[in-house]
Structures are given as structure tokens and as C-alpha cells.
Amino acid sequence: MDKQEATTTTMATQTADKPIEELSDVTVRFAGDSGDGMQLTGGQFTRTSAIFGNDISTFPDFPAEIRAPAGSLAGVSGFQVHFSNCDVHTPGDMVDTLVVFNPAALKVNIGDVREGGIIIANDESFGKTDLRKAGYDQNPLEDGSITKQKVHRVPVSRLTREALKDSKLGTKQVERCKNFFALGLVSWLYGRPLEPTLQWIDQKFGKNPDVAEANRLVLKAGHAYGETCELFHSSYRVSKATLPPGKYRRISGNEAVSLGIIAASHQSGKDLFYGSYPITPASDILHHLSGYKHYGVKTFQAEDEIAAVTASLGASFAGDFAVTGTSGPGLALKAEAIGLGVMTELPLVIINVQRGGPSTGLPTKTEQADLLQAMYGRNGECPVAVLAASSPADCFYAAIEAGRIAMTHMTPVILLTDGYIANGEEPWAIPNPADLAKINVVHTTETNSNGNGEGDGFLPYKRDENLVRPWAIPGTPELQHRIGGLEKQDVTGNVNYEPANHEHMINTRARKIELIANDIPAQEVMGPEQGDLLVLGWGGTAGAIRSAVERVQQQGRSVAHAHIKYLNPFPRNLGQLLANYKKVLIPELNSGQLRLLIRAEYLVDAISLNKVQGKPFLISEIETKINQVLANE
Amino acid sequence: MSTEALPQLKAKDFASDQDVRWCPGCGDYAILAQVKKVMPELGIPREKMVFVSGIGCSSRFPYYMNTYGFHSIHGRAPAVATGIKVANPELTVWVVTGDGDGLSIGGNHLIHAIRRNLDVNILLFNNRIYGLTKGQYSPTSELGKKTKSTPMGSVDNPIHPLSIAIGAEASFVARTIDRNVQHMAEVLRRAAAHRGTAFIEIYQNCNIFNDGAFFYASEKDQKHDTTLYLEHGKPMIFGEKKDKGIRLNGMEPEIVSLADGSMKEDDLLFHDEKSPEPSLAYLLSRMRYPEFPEPVGVLRSVDQPRFEIGIQDQVDQAIAKRGRGTLEDLLNAGDTWMIED
Structure with missing residues (x-):
């Protein structure tokens, strides 16, 4: 098929009677230059699918450079959405339909398209220069090199111009509407309604009626093109998912974590202070929270990571619920101050949205390689509670839990998320606020000395049965006290360098964190309570592990999945649970950090599955490894 | 107070x-x-x-x-x-x-x-x-x-x-x-x-x-x-006998003597x-x-x-304009949809 033939496909003479195929789930990826609007296109397609009633999971994948050279491989931005009529846990292993806006996007993404999948290419951006920028000698759409997928060459740019021939917009503005053509076309292909996007266009571009009208026209033109042109012989349907009844919204991990800490602030009756320094991929938390001032949220964009955490500690001392957010390099900078939080025993939540490391590493790519940093990355014996969220929606609950533990156990808590769940979205069954537990925070107002020689007046380090010290805040009469980073005498909090006291305090601080294990739920398991293999995970790998384990379970194998939310302290039953299986497999997006902890703590010879490519696991990668481990029994 | x-x-x-x-x-x-x-x-x-x-x-x-x-x-x-x-x-x-x-x-x-x-x-x-x-x-x-x-x-x-x-x-x-x-x-x-x-x-x-x-x-x-x-509003004078002052010479300060009467307080930098x-x-x-x-x-x-x-x-203004946020509003914002029984 030469180019002329593809582009002269008549539209007007076609009828809309094309066959419709029913599918259970589909993965679509939009890819183009980082300036082509791929994130917006993917986001709108996701939104429409979610409102339509599918279960969804998304994976935005973009370069660290805001505008890498146009047409280059480095500048390719992608957005993948997996939508389904049943429960989905990942954005999908293989792509069913890939929409590419230039040769670079094709080159970067074609390896992920399944055999028999569809590739829709903006034919007009495959000129000589475009091809050269992507390193193609010949046009891959014409040279017969793509044999396993069905290629549809669509002159998106020209059709966009035609649709807008009466528009007042300039050439550049017209060109920028082309992503809506692709969105219209793919919406037709999968039977998605246009209404949600039309409404969104009205809201977004309401102040600019020419742009709004242009986007509407182009969206409809894309849809009509699919309906009438001969390229597509059928379209597809993915019916609504059978999600539990209730009210839903789409949510990303960064948004959920923001809502979660506001909820924790609300449930504890404390104002929220959020100190942060912009860092990818955590900045969105700062953006979200700065828009929630009417919830009493005070955001502080600090001069650096250290100011962000130390200001948060100051706010905590003064009685706010204090949270600081960052990514791996920022956590490293905050280490000394987190130690100060451990020493002063103040509540503080540190959110670490993990990214590829070490050093600056892969700022926009995901990784789980900060677990050991969270556990041990400070001077001295310096234990903190560590939690990990397992999905975008779980970020909400994990953030509340981190706040609860911090405030009721008077300790810094590190909450680990990652770039994958922070930017990925899924539908979220909105909880009833009445179902969220209160967080019981008490600020001491009375002196607490019993007069039996333990010291006079207020004793800031006199502990309760959980070894938790009182939180007395400035402004409270008669409770003036001084805290700081020097070792202190237990009970009085006075500076103290005595050898025995130091060891006692080291042990006390450790024991205080261990006792949190009495205040967290037991570890749950999906699958048989004992058997051949337990697949143990933590963090954002939950969806891929669960899907892989379900597949193997369906083959009748004795495999279970446990996903740890509480990494320090571990749930009380974890050791016993591990002993119930012949083998333990730990898939992680690092070189084996949880495995190190599990081996050290429980002497279990766990097997690793490691991937450190800045990308999440495919379900198939874990499934293959499970089968391999089971075969070696 | x-x-x-x-x-x-x-x-x-x-x-x-x-x-x-x-x-x-x-x-x-x-x-x-x-x-x-x-x-x-x-x-x-x-x-x-x-x-x-x-x-x-x-x-x-x-x-x-x-x-x-x-x-x-x-x-x-x-x-x-x-x-x-x-x-x-x-x-x-x-x-x-x-x-x-x-x-x-x-x-x-x-x-x-x-x-x-x-x-x-x-x-x-x-x-x-x-x-x-x-x-x-x-x-x-x-x-x-x-x-x-x-x-x-x-x-x-x-x-x-x-x-x-x-x-x-x-x-x-x-x-x-x-x-x-x-x-x-x-x-x-x-x-x-x-x-x-x-x-x-x-x-x-x-x-x-x-x-x-x-x-x-x-x-x-x-x-x-x-x-x-x-001292606010006062000429810049120093020295044990209060006999020296600071004057502006172009953009630069300079020390001048008040002792010989050639320079008065009004000539000094205030x-x-x-x-x-x-x-x-x-x-x-x-x-x-x-x-x-x-x-x-x-x-x-x-x-x-x-x-x-x-x-x-800013917090006060946001609350005055939008009312104190509730959890209900917080959770139910954005695009929502119902899944029926």
C-alpha cells in the first residue's frame, strides 16, 4: 500500500455498519514527542474509560527532559492505559494498540506491541528528517519490516488541518490539535463515548472558544474517520467491569497520598504542615496540597531538602502534623534531620516517592531501591517506622496509617511509594469518611513528675507503656522544656553522656519502634495458608505479583502472595507465615533489599527476582520465575 | 496581648x-x-x-x-x-x-x-x-x-x-x-x-x-x-572627643575631622x-x-x-472563600461515577 492509497481513503461513502468484537481487556499506548500532548491524550482516554465503567490501570512514561530535541529517541513520551471488564492490577504487559506520532515513538515502543496488535501512525510525520532523527534509514511503515502487527497509516496532521480549514487558529495552533484526532479515532475503535472529553474541553478551554471549538471539531473528525474509512474493518468493545457497587473516582498515588495526609490531619484534629523541595517524582504532592489551603493545610516550599525536613520538625515541635515529601536523593539529604527526629522523638512523616538511583539516576523512572536507605540510612542506631504503599489507591490508606503511627508513637515514619504508583492511576472506591478511624492525639498540659526522685516538674522523656513520650507543645504553661540532638537522660531529657544511659536509650528507642508491631494488623496472604511457594513483595509491585500468582494458581499450583505494608517493624506473624511454605520468592525492583532483611531477620533462604531497569515488572516476568522455582522443587 | x-x-x-x-x-x-x-x-x-x-x-x-x-x-x-x-x-x-x-x-x-x-x-x-x-x-x-x-x-x-x-x-x-x-x-x-x-x-x-x-x-x-x-536621624560622629565624622564623597564614605571647624555636623552623613x-x-x-x-x-x-x-x-482567605473543607468534599472531588448493584 503506497502512501497515496492510504491517504486518499474516502470517508463520505462509507457506512457505519462495521462488525464489533467483544474483548475482556485492552492495553493502549499513546506515544510521541514530549510536546505532542501524549500525557493529556492518554489521561483523557483513561478518564473516559473509567467513567464508562471499566477497571483501569495506567502507566505514564516520560523523559526527564521537559523538551528533548524534537523527534529524538530521548524525547519520546508515552502514556499506557489498560482497561478491562474485570479486575486489573497492572497497566498491562503487552500493548494491543500503539498510537505513534513520529518514527522515534515507533522505534522506542514497537517492541512492546503484541503479535497481531495494531499500530496507528501519523503518516505525515514519517518524512526523511523525522526518520533520520530516529535513526531509520528507510521508512519502517513502507519497507515491510513490521510483519507481526497491523499498521494503519493515518494522515493525522492533514486531516486535522482539513477539519479546521474554517478555523481562525494559526498553523501552529492547528497542528497542536492533532492529538485530539488520535483520541477521537481510538475512542471510536474501542467504542468510548466522546461526551466526557467534549465536556472536559469546554471546561479546560472555556475562556478560549476558538481553541475549544477546534479541539471539538478535530475530536469528532477523528471519530468519524474511524467510523467511515476503510482502514479499520471492525471496532472493539470492552464492557463495564463488575466492580463492587459504590461511588468511584480515578486516583494517582501522589494525589492519594495528598488526600491521605489531609485525612490524617483531619482525623487527628491537627493542622497539616507540609515542607518540601521540588523533586521528581514527588513534586505533585506539593502541588496538590498547596491547593487545599481551605483544609488548614500550610505548605512550605523550602530552600532545600534539609530546610524542608527541619522546618517540618520545627512545626511538629510546635504542634502541627508535619509531613515532608521527597525522592531518593532528597531522603539522603534529610538523613541527619530524621536522626534528630528520632532523638527528639517527634512525630514526622517522610514520604519518599522512589525513583531510579543512585545519585540523580533516572529521575522519571521507577525503582524500589531506597528500602535499605529508609531502614538504615542514618548515623548511629537510628530506627524509624517504615511503611510502603502498594498501589495508587493504597497510597491514601498508607498515608493515614503513617500519620497515625507517627503521632501516636512519637516517631518519624518513612512512607515509601514509587514513581510507578505515584503517577499511575486506578479507579478508587471512595470511602465513607465515617469509616475512617480517629487518630487520638493528646497534648500534655500537666506536669508529670511523681515526686519520687525522678526529677521535678515536667519530664519530657517520661514514657507510657508503649515507651512513648508526651507531646507537650510550646504555649503550654509550666511545661517549658528543651529538646535536642544530644543524648539525653531518660525521663528528664537532660543532656547526658553516661555510658549506661546511652545504651539504655539506644535500646529504648529500638524497643519503642518494635512495640509498634502490637499496633498493626497481622500479615495477610492471598492464597493457601501453606504450600509450595510464597511470593513475598512490598510496594508498587503488588499488582504484577498478584496477577502472576493468580495465573499460576489457576493452573492448580500451590502458590500464595503476601505483600508487606509494614516493613519496620514487620508484622508479628510474618516469621511463622514464611515457615509455612517450602520456598519464598521475593520479586523486587532493586538488587534484593527486602530479601536481605528477610534473610537477616528470619534466616529464610529466600529466592530473588530482581529487575532494575527503571520499569515495573511485567506479569509474565514474575509468572515465568514462579514456574521456574516450582519446577526446581 | x-x-x-x-x-x-x-x-x-x-x-x-x-x-x-x-x-x-x-x-x-x-x-x-x-x-x-x-x-x-x-x-x-x-x-x-x-x-x-x-x-x-x-x-x-x-x-x-x-x-x-x-x-x-x-x-x-x-x-x-x-x-x-x-x-x-x-x-x-x-x-x-x-x-x-x-x-x-x-x-x-x-x-x-x-x-x-x-x-x-x-x-x-x-x-x-x-x-x-x-x-x-x-x-x-x-x-x-x-x-x-x-x-x-x-x-x-x-x-x-x-x-x-x-x-x-x-x-x-x-x-x-x-x-x-x-x-x-x-x-x-x-x-x-x-x-x-x-x-x-x-x-x-x-x-x-x-x-x-x-x-x-x-x-x-x-x-x-x-x-x-x-542613632536614627543623627549625624555620624565618633571619636573620644566626638571630633570625627563620616561624610559621603560621591558614592564612598570618608572620615572627616570636625576639630578645625572647616566641617560642620550638617555636612555629615545622617x-x-x-x-x-x-x-x-x-x-x-x-x-x-x-x-x-x-x-x-x-x-x-x-x-x-x-x-x-x-x-x-492565604489559609484564612481560602477558608473564607471556599468554606472549611470537609472530608466528604475532599474525597468526592473530581470526576466521580457510580457503579450500581
């Missing part, structure tokens, strides 16, 4: 039960004594005061005050104070720091607290040496300073605290001297009354590692010719601490020993919007 009569507190009511552990003869004692003396005059209850520090000799200060206190980590006191003040703007917050803590490891935070005009009082004890780590040169040590870490003399140009503060457009900048306790008390009162960041450099003698560093400015036999005590432009204050901060008498007193005192008030105002 409440009209209810406050109990009359005395200096000793501001002393904590901890033994003071500075070296005998340290200039810090004089500063602690003056702070304890001035605090009761302010009419602020002890529980509404917070002293925040970093690391160094000066940073032990909070342990000795019967107020709330936070002895934090090296250089970070201004950032800790920012969190405290934003969380509770009603607290009176004092930051105690030194030349190493405030201008070396914590230079960044100091500058940013000042340019935000956070309503705190920053006391920078400048002794031009590292004391707690036993005698290395500091960022304010003079060029060529021989210390344990610079046996052949330092090769770094020193930083000047007042110039830094004015460069960051501090709304209140002053200098005082540990051995001039009355003047120090007055500057502390002025700082306490100021709304916004009050930055005070205190020349402080480290009698162990840098004894006499500021004797030129503190000792009877020299101080009259080496210091210029500033101090204006309230000038909205920081140029005069900056010029004063660059008058340095031995070429010039060094200015002592308040260089600058102007009203500027305050950081913690700005943050609180």
Missing part, C-alpha cells in the same frame, strides 16, 4: 535548672545575662517563647533558658524556627547561632529566613573562630588567619554578617558587642519590638581560641576611634535606619576596621510583610 496582669518575672525566672558549661571568661555569659535581663521586660509569658539553635558553643544557649527550646543540628536553626513560627505565629522565637553555624554550614537557611522576613530574632554570636571543634578558622576569620587548620594562614576572603543580612534585604539589622552590656540590652529590646526578621551580630570574645579578636571595638583605649554608635532602600545600611556594613570605625547599633529597621502571616492569611 492579654490585659490580665502577668506575674512579675525576673531574670532568674528565665534560668533553667541546667549548669552553664561555657569556658570561664567566655563572652557568651554576658549575652546570656542580658537576654535573661531583657526577657522579663517584654511581658511575654515564658511558655510562649522558644529558643532555637544549631550546633556550636553558642547553640547550647537554649538549655540555659527556662522557655521552650530546640537544640537542633548544625546550621539548621533558621529552618527549624521557620516551621515553629509557621505552625504557631503567636510564639516568640529567638534563634541563637554563631559565625560557623549561621554563615558556613547554615548560610543557606540564614539567607532564606531573612529574605522571607520570618518574624524571629536571630542572634549571631561572631567570634571569628570555631570554638567547639577547638580552634579552626571560621568564615568570618580575617584573611591570613593562622589556626590549627590553617598553619600558613587562611586564604579565604571572610564573609561579613551584616552585609549578608542586608544583601538578603533584612528588615532589621543591628550590631552590638558582648562587653557593652547596656547597649546590648537596648538592641535586644529593639529586636524584640521589631516585627519581622531581626538580625543581630554580636561581637563575642572567645578567650580560649581567639582572645581579643574584637578588643579594638570593645576596649577603652581603642573603641572610640574604631566604632561608630548609630543615619536613617528607616530608609526603604537598603543602600545606606549596606554602605555602613562595608565600613570595616581598621580603615573605618565600625557601625554599632541599628543599621536598618523597616516594616516588611511577614512570612508566617502571609501563609496564615
Whole structure:
């Protein structure tokens, strides 16, 4: 098929009677230059699918450079959405339909398209220069090199111009509407309604009626093109998912974590202070929270990571619920101050949205390689509670839990998320606020000395049965006290360098964190309570592990999945649970950090599955490894 | 402030039960004594005061005050104070720091607290040496300073605290001297009354590692010719016999004599601490020993919007405009849809 033939496909003479195929789930990826609007296109397609009633999971994948050279491989931005009529846990292993806006996007993404999948290419951006920028000698759409997928060459740019021939917009503005053509076309292909996007266009571009009208026209033109042109012989349907009844919204991990800490602030009756320094991929938390001032949220964009955490500690001392957010390099900078939080025993939540490391590493790519940093990355014996969220929606609950533990156990808590769940979205069954537990925070107002020689007046380090010290805040009469980073005498909090006291305090601080294990739920398991293999995970790998384990379970194998939310302290039953299986497999997006902890703590010879490519696991990668481990029994 | 009569507190009511552990003869004692003396005059209850520090000799200060206190980590006191003040703007917050803590490891935070005009009082004890780590040169040590870490003399140009503060457009900048306790008390009162960041450099003698560093400015036999005590609206006159003055020659200050009658007071530079432009204050901060008498007193005192008030105002405005947010609204925002039974 030469180019002329593809582009002269008549539209007007076609009828809309094309066959419709029913599918259970589909993965679509939009890819183009980082300036082509791929994130917006993917986001709108996701939104429409979610409102339509599918279960969804998304994976935005973009370069660290805001505008890498146009047409280059480095500048390719992608957005993948997996939508389904049943429960989905990942954005999908293989792509069913890939929409590419230039040769670079094709080159970067074609390896992920399944055999028999569809590739829709903006034919007009495959000129000589475009091809050269992507390193193609010949046009891959014409040279017969793509044999396993069905290629549809669509002159998106020209059709966009035609649709807008009466528009007042300039050439550049017209060109920028082309992503809506692709969105219209793919919406037709999968039977998605246009209404949600039309409404969104009205809201977004309401102040600019020419742009709004242009986007509407182009969206409809894309849809009509699919309906009438001969390229597509059928379209597809993915019916609504059978999600539990209730009210839903789409949510990303960064948004959920923001809502979660506001909820924790609300449930504890404390104002929220959020100190942060912009860092990818955590900045969105700062953006979200700065828009929630009417919830009493005070955001502080600090001069650096250290100011962000130390200001948060100051706010905590003064009685706010204090949270600081960052990514791996920022956590490293905050280490000394987190130690100060451990020493002063103040509540503080540190959110670490993990990214590829070490050093600056892969700022926009995901990784789980900060677990050991969270556990041990400070001077001295310096234990903190560590939690990990397992999905975008779980970020909400994990953030509340981190706040609860911090405030009721008077300790810094590190909450680990990652770039994958922070930017990925899924539908979220909105909880009833009445179902969220209160967080019981008490600020001491009375002196607490019993007069039996333990010291006079207020004793800031006199502990309760959980070894938790009182939180007395400035402004409270008669409770003036001084805290700081020097070792202190237990009970009085006075500076103290005595050898025995130091060891006692080291042990006390450790024991205080261990006792949190009495205040967290037991570890749950999906699958048989004992058997051949337990697949143990933590963090954002939950969806891929669960899907892989379900597949193997369906083959009748004795495999279970446990996903740890509480990494320090571990749930009380974890050791016993591990002993119930012949083998333990730990898939992680690092070189084996949880495995190190599990081996050290429980002497279990766990097997690793490691991937450190800045990308999440495919379900198939874990499934293959499970089968391999089971075969070696 | 409440009209209810406050109990009359005395200096000793501001002393904590901890033994003071500075070296005998340290200039810090004089500063602690003056702070304890001035605090009761302010009419602020002890529980509404917070002293925040970093690391160094000066940073032990909070342990000795019967107020709330936070002895934090090296250089970070201004950032800790920012969190405290934003969380509770009603607290009176004092930051105690030194030349190493405030201008070396914590230079960044100091500058940013000042340019935000956070309503705190920053006391920078400048002794031009590292004391707690036993005698290395500091960022304010003079060029060529021989210390344990610079046996052949330092090769770094020193930083000047007042110039830094004015460069960051501090709304209140002053200098005082540990051995001039009355003047120090007055500057502390002025700082306490100021709304916004009050930055005070205190020349402080480290009698162990840098004894006499500021004797030129503190000792009877020299101080009259080496210091210029500033008074708002008054001509800049100094010298034991008040016979010398500072005049502006083009953009540069110069010392002139009033003794022979060729120069009158009206010819001199007049101090204006309230000038909205920081140029005069900056010029004063660059008058340095031995070429010039060094200015002592308040260089600058102007009203500027305050950081913690700005943050609180935005919260208040958002609540006034949108109503206090509820969890119901928070969770149900955005695109929602129903899945029916």
C-alpha cells in the first residue's frame, strides 16, 4: 500500500455498519514527542474509560527532559492505559494498540506491541528528517519490516488541518490539535463515548472558544474517520467491569497520598504542615496540597531538602502534623534531620516517592531501591517506622496509617511509594469518611513528675507503656522544656553522656519502634495458608505479583502472595507465615533489599527476582520465575 | 496581648535548672545575662517563647533558658524556627547561632529566613573562630588567619554578617558587642519590638581560641576611634572627643575631622535606619576596621510583610472563600461515577 492509497481513503461513502468484537481487556499506548500532548491524550482516554465503567490501570512514561530535541529517541513520551471488564492490577504487559506520532515513538515502543496488535501512525510525520532523527534509514511503515502487527497509516496532521480549514487558529495552533484526532479515532475503535472529553474541553478551554471549538471539531473528525474509512474493518468493545457497587473516582498515588495526609490531619484534629523541595517524582504532592489551603493545610516550599525536613520538625515541635515529601536523593539529604527526629522523638512523616538511583539516576523512572536507605540510612542506631504503599489507591490508606503511627508513637515514619504508583492511576472506591478511624492525639498540659526522685516538674522523656513520650507543645504553661540532638537522660531529657544511659536509650528507642508491631494488623496472604511457594513483595509491585500468582494458581499450583505494608517493624506473624511454605520468592525492583532483611531477620533462604531497569515488572516476568522455582522443587 | 496582669518575672525566672558549661571568661555569659535581663521586660509569658539553635558553643544557649527550646543540628536553626513560627505565629522565637553555624554550614537557611522576613530574632554570636571543634578558622576569620587548620594562614576572603543580612534585604539589622552590656540590652529590646526578621551580630570574645579578636571595638583605649554608635536621624560622629565624622564623597564614605571647624555636623552623613532602600545600611556594613570605625547599633529597621502571616492569611482567605473543607468534599472531588448493584 503506497502512501497515496492510504491517504486518499474516502470517508463520505462509507457506512457505519462495521462488525464489533467483544474483548475482556485492552492495553493502549499513546506515544510521541514530549510536546505532542501524549500525557493529556492518554489521561483523557483513561478518564473516559473509567467513567464508562471499566477497571483501569495506567502507566505514564516520560523523559526527564521537559523538551528533548524534537523527534529524538530521548524525547519520546508515552502514556499506557489498560482497561478491562474485570479486575486489573497492572497497566498491562503487552500493548494491543500503539498510537505513534513520529518514527522515534515507533522505534522506542514497537517492541512492546503484541503479535497481531495494531499500530496507528501519523503518516505525515514519517518524512526523511523525522526518520533520520530516529535513526531509520528507510521508512519502517513502507519497507515491510513490521510483519507481526497491523499498521494503519493515518494522515493525522492533514486531516486535522482539513477539519479546521474554517478555523481562525494559526498553523501552529492547528497542528497542536492533532492529538485530539488520535483520541477521537481510538475512542471510536474501542467504542468510548466522546461526551466526557467534549465536556472536559469546554471546561479546560472555556475562556478560549476558538481553541475549544477546534479541539471539538478535530475530536469528532477523528471519530468519524474511524467510523467511515476503510482502514479499520471492525471496532472493539470492552464492557463495564463488575466492580463492587459504590461511588468511584480515578486516583494517582501522589494525589492519594495528598488526600491521605489531609485525612490524617483531619482525623487527628491537627493542622497539616507540609515542607518540601521540588523533586521528581514527588513534586505533585506539593502541588496538590498547596491547593487545599481551605483544609488548614500550610505548605512550605523550602530552600532545600534539609530546610524542608527541619522546618517540618520545627512545626511538629510546635504542634502541627508535619509531613515532608521527597525522592531518593532528597531522603539522603534529610538523613541527619530524621536522626534528630528520632532523638527528639517527634512525630514526622517522610514520604519518599522512589525513583531510579543512585545519585540523580533516572529521575522519571521507577525503582524500589531506597528500602535499605529508609531502614538504615542514618548515623548511629537510628530506627524509624517504615511503611510502603502498594498501589495508587493504597497510597491514601498508607498515608493515614503513617500519620497515625507517627503521632501516636512519637516517631518519624518513612512512607515509601514509587514513581510507578505515584503517577499511575486506578479507579478508587471512595470511602465513607465515617469509616475512617480517629487518630487520638493528646497534648500534655500537666506536669508529670511523681515526686519520687525522678526529677521535678515536667519530664519530657517520661514514657507510657508503649515507651512513648508526651507531646507537650510550646504555649503550654509550666511545661517549658528543651529538646535536642544530644543524648539525653531518660525521663528528664537532660543532656547526658553516661555510658549506661546511652545504651539504655539506644535500646529504648529500638524497643519503642518494635512495640509498634502490637499496633498493626497481622500479615495477610492471598492464597493457601501453606504450600509450595510464597511470593513475598512490598510496594508498587503488588499488582504484577498478584496477577502472576493468580495465573499460576489457576493452573492448580500451590502458590500464595503476601505483600508487606509494614516493613519496620514487620508484622508479628510474618516469621511463622514464611515457615509455612517450602520456598519464598521475593520479586523486587532493586538488587534484593527486602530479601536481605528477610534473610537477616528470619534466616529464610529466600529466592530473588530482581529487575532494575527503571520499569515495573511485567506479569509474565514474575509468572515465568514462579514456574521456574516450582519446577526446581 | 492579654490585659490580665502577668506575674512579675525576673531574670532568674528565665534560668533553667541546667549548669552553664561555657569556658570561664567566655563572652557568651554576658549575652546570656542580658537576654535573661531583657526577657522579663517584654511581658511575654515564658511558655510562649522558644529558643532555637544549631550546633556550636553558642547553640547550647537554649538549655540555659527556662522557655521552650530546640537544640537542633548544625546550621539548621533558621529552618527549624521557620516551621515553629509557621505552625504557631503567636510564639516568640529567638534563634541563637554563631559565625560557623549561621554563615558556613547554615548560610543557606540564614539567607532564606531573612529574605522571607520570618518574624524571629536571630542572634549571631561572631567570634571569628570555631570554638567547639577547638580552634579552626571560621568564615568570618580575617584573611591570613593562622589556626590549627590553617598553619600558613587562611586564604579565604571572610564573609561579613551584616552585609549578608542586608544583601538578603533584612528588615532589621543591628550590631552590638558582648562587653557593652547596656547597649546590648537596648538592641535586644529593639529586636524584640521589631516585627519581622531581626538580625543581630554580636561581637563575642572567645578567650580560649581567639582572645581579643574584637578588643579594638570593645576596649577603652581603642573603641572610640574604631566604632561608630548609630542613632536614627543623627549625624555620624565618633571619636573620644566626638571630633570625627563620616561624610559621603560621591558614592564612598570618608572620615572627616570636625576639630578645625572647616566641617560642620550638617555636612555629615545622617543615619536613617528607616530608609526603604537598603543602600545606606549596606554602605555602613562595608565600613570595616581598621580603615573605618565600625557601625554599632541599628543599621536598618523597616516594616516588611511577614512570612508566617502571609501563609496564615492565604489559609484564612481560602477558608473564607471556599468554606472549611470537609472530608466528604475532599474525597468526592473530581470526576466521580457510580457503579450500581
